[in-house]
Amino acid sequence: MLSLARGFLERKGLGEARLEAELLVAHALEVDRLGLFMRLDAPIQGAELDRARDSLVRRGRREPTAYIVGQREFYGRDFLVGPGALVPRPETELIVDLARERIPAGAREGLRVADVGTGSGCLAVTLGLVLEGSSVDAIDLSEDALAWASRNVEALGATVTLHQGEGLEKLGELARSGGPYDLIVSNPPYVETTERELLSPEVREHEPPLALYAPAEDPDHWARALIQLSGHVLKPGGLLLVELGHLQGPRVHAIAEASGASAAEVLDDLAGVPRVLALVR
């Protein structure tokens, strides 16, 4: 089964065919990759064979592996994902690192945190867990995404309240009713329309367009709007962390500098790409 799977995925042009074959066959047998090698001599039963075939056909159509196996790791925890929610990316973990670094352990009790465009809830849930004592409001326009976020809030047991609505409006409403925030994070849609063709088929054809694309007329719309709004919805000294597309760094830094914030910088991810705006009100 493994060698058939590998051959099939190679013919479909997938780069890491061996690893992918192991992951997908292991998923079909409901074991992890180690478990797979422990039962190499066991016969494969009918239902397992059907599941393996189904997974391979889906992968052959370039559906993301995370959607097929139903989860993706983020900051050391497994998040449930499927069509309708963006697959969590490793570069987004930088937001969690920065929040942990800049908010000392003694200052986390009662912290008010908001996540705009929560998707699977990977940022909201992780922050709710690592910033012990904080409470997180997570907002998304997409009901499908919120359904995944809700499963993750429940499975991982974080103090996160989910809100459906337009992100910026809802953030304003929540700050008016519950008071300004100490920390606002967002990984907004930032792919520029000119870059659409550069995306892999996994992303372009399977992940939700609402999660991917910045407005064509203003690729910096989200960062700009969050910077402007932060003057009303963040406490003085509060922190705004926004993930950026690889072309946005210098433009967004200039917008932040001109915004009257007390400090603003753009930090690089592990690949050296300017990735996260950190702004202090």
Ligand SMILES: C[S@@+](CC[C@H](N)C(=O)[O-])C[C@H]1O[C@@H](n2cnc3c(N)ncnc32)[C@H](O)[C@@H]1O
């Ligand atoms: C790039 S995804 C980020 C998801 C998740 N935070 C992550 O890092 O994996 C952007 C999210 O913003 C949501 N979104 C797009 N437009 C929105 C809007 N106007 N209001 C609220 N959420 C929106 C999308 O549904 C999507 O879940």
